[in-house]
Amino acid sequence: AIERTLSIIKPDAVAKNVIGKIYDRFESAGLKVIASRMAHLSQAEAEQFYAVHAARPFFKDLVSFMISGPVMIQVLEGEGAIAKNRDLMGATDPKKADAGTIRADFADSIDANAVHGSDAPETAAVEVAFFFAGMNVFNS
Ligand code: CMP
Numbered sequence: 001a002i003e004r005t006l007s008i009i010k011p012d013a014v015a016k017n018v019i020g021k022i023y024d025r026f027e028s029a030g031l032k033v034i035a036s037r038m039a040h041l042s043q044a045e046a047e048q049f050y051a052v053h054a055a056r057p058f059f060k061d062l063v064s065f066m067i068s069g070p071v072m073i074q075v076l077e078g079e080g081a082i083a084k085n086r087d088l089m090g091a092t093d094p095k096k097a098d099a100g101t102i103r104a105d106f107a108d109s110i111d112a113n114a115v116h117g118s119d120a121p122e123t124a125a126v127e128v129a130f131f132f133a134g135m136n137v138f139n140s
Contacts, residue, residue: 003081004034004137005118006127011069012112014038019072022115025088025102026076035128035137036074041067049130052123058111065111073131077139082124085117 009022023033041049046066053059076085090101093110097103107114118124128137 002077002079003121003124004075004077004128005082005085005124006116006131007074007076007085007118008116009072009074010112010114010116011065011071012108013106013114014070014072016106018106018114022102022106023074026074026085029078029084029088031076031078031081031084031088032139033074034077034139035132036072037131037136038070038072039131040070043067049127061111075128075132075137082118082121086119089115089117 007026009019013019013022026033043063046063047054050059050062050066053062056062078084088102090097090103092103092113094103094107094113097107102115103113118127
């Protein structure tokens with residue numbers, strides 16, 4: 001099915017100047033960028049976005065990393081977009097990510113892991129709505 005997924009290029013990858021290289025991975029795999037914006041998240045925004053992880057021991061570090069610099073946020077659309085984007089990203093921990101994945105090529109650590117991608121249709125819908133009002137999504 002044609003799906004939409006929420007993708008974030010995290011502060012480490014934005015600082016490395018590889019937004020374009022990561023967009024090329026999406027486009028070469030048949031995913032289309034149908035919404036995008038750069039933002040420097042507030043602590044409240046990052047805490048709300050990652051609320052599902054609030055009880056995890058890594059939550060504080062995750063939030064402080066995500067607000068350490070600007071991020072690039074996009075909606076990707078395409079056939080099986082959610083799983084396809086997760087395949088492109090590779091494992092959460094870049095040390096475990098397959099060769100040729102975004103995290104293997106651009107990430108430094110489990111916190112500075114270059115990208116976020118929605119993990120299921122339900123979370124994708126919530127995450128897309130969190131960052132983009134309907135009028136800012138363009139499926140031409
Ligand atoms: P992300 O896909 O953005 O979702 C939550 C983030 O928490 C994850 O990527 C990692 O960057 C970060 N994180 C840090 N430690 C862990 C952990 N032990 N398990 C899962 N995610 C972690």
